[in-house]
Amino acid sequence: MAVVSAEPVKAMKEGQILVTGAAGFIGFHVAQHLLSSGREVVGLDSVNNYYDPSLKQARIDVLKQQPKFSFVKADLANRETTKSLFAKHRFPAVIHLAAQAGVRYSLENPHAYADANIEGFLNVLEGCRHHGCGHLLFASSSSVYGANTRLPFSVQDNVDHPISLYAASKKANELMAHAYSHLYRIPCTGLRFFTVYGPWGRPDMAIFIFAKAILEGKPIRLFNHGNMRRDFTYVDDVVEAIARLIDRPPQGNPAWSGDNPDPASSAAPWKIYNIGNNRPEELEHVVALLEKEFGRPAIKEMLPMQPGDVLATYADIEDLARDVGFRPATTIEDGIARFSKWFREYQN
Known part of the structure; x- marks a missing residue:
């Protein structure tokens, strides 16, 4: 069994917390x-054009209304910029x-993933290593x-x-974090998100795409002829899980053994959690x-399976429930209703 601190670490409550991707969907909600809760937040984002930058700017504008929020526009792949940021704030x-x-974007733009997800993450790890x-x-x-293919997906599974x-x-991020946790004793918690949705969501995600198409009377594309299931997870549940974990850094698992290694924990202060609703939904039900919600029929275009897609996702969340006493539980019906209300307002 992995070990997390029994009580929140008081030192975590002092100083500014860095939220990278603060102009993004989940980052915006986490920063809010x-x-x-009274914490000071430095939000960082490059505000790139992967999707409509005006939506990202709208999120930033909301956050800037809070006096304890400060925003930094920067690219984490820039080594010197990231180094200076960590040295200044010592988060x-x-x-x-x-x-x-x-x-799907990774099939056409692979180098974007090396820059942001590998180089950028390495610079974050280095910042954490050198600045406490x-x-x-x-x-x-x-x-x-x-x-x-074995469901539900468990953090104890080989990946x-x-x-x-x-x-x-x-x-690669999970492996890189483990190496730094092992070498430099940096407490690291990896969060495997399962199809997050909700207000202020990403325009490239299914629920946003479907809603926009239904309102505009345009066809929606259902891959594998609609025979897909996803563990749709409402964003407020994701935020609650993060809020409960932030002050509980992993301490390392004293029972961990290299003879029979647990993939989700380590002798180092490193831990992996699934953050999902623990209930896959049929895409056609969504x-x-x-x-x-919109009182209009969808025009459905049935298509074959796409490269990189999987048939179903379904999160085993027992580790999360055991360690922080929380299970995401927002029903798809409630979540879609809340998303739709926001979507109508945002789209006028």
């Missing part, structure tokens, strides 16, 4: 939550959510399960068969809920 905790996302970070939490992905470069880069 930290600010509402007690870092929540690293910045990344080049997207499975007490806990690094970083975004991984359910994509690391790759060719695995050595990624089927996209994006997934490979996230697996479309039906959106049709109901």
Whole structure:
């Protein structure tokens, strides 16, 4: 059994917390939550054009209304910029959510993943190493399960068969973090997110794409002829999981053995968690809920399976429930209703 601290570490509550990817979907919500709980947040983002920068800027504008928030526009792949940032602030905790996302995008733009997800993450690790970070939490992905077919996906499963470069880069992040945790005793927690959705969501994600198409009367593309299941996880549940973990850095698992290694923990202060709803949903059910919310039928275009896609995702969250006493539980019906309300307002 992995070990996390029994009580929140008081030192974590002092000083500014760095949230990378703060203009992004999850980063925005995490920063909002930290600010509402009275913490000081430095939000960093490159505000690139992977999707509409105006949505990212709108999120930043909301965060800037908080007096304890400061924003830094920077690219983590820039070694000197990242080094200076960590030297200036000496962050007690870092929540690293910045990344080049997207499975299909990685088929056409592979170098973007090397720059952002490998080089950028290495610079974050170096910043944590040299400037006293007490806990690094970083975004991984359910994509690391790759060719695995046994459901639900467990953090105790082997994940050595990624089927996209994006997934490979996230697996690499987990390995890089473990190396630094082992060498320099940096407490690191990896978070395997499962299809996060909700207000202020990403335009390249399925629920946003479907909603926009339904309102505009355009066809939606359902791959594998709609025969797909995803563990849709509402963003507030993701934020709650992160909030409970941030002050509980891993201490290392004293029972860990190289003779029978647990893939999710280590003798080093390193731990992996699934962050999912523990309930996969049929894609066509999600479309039906959106049709109901918007009062319009979807025009469905059935297509074959795409390279890099998997048939189903389904998170085993027992480790998370045991260690922090929390299970994501927002139903897809409630989550879609909340997303749709925001979407109507955002799209006028």
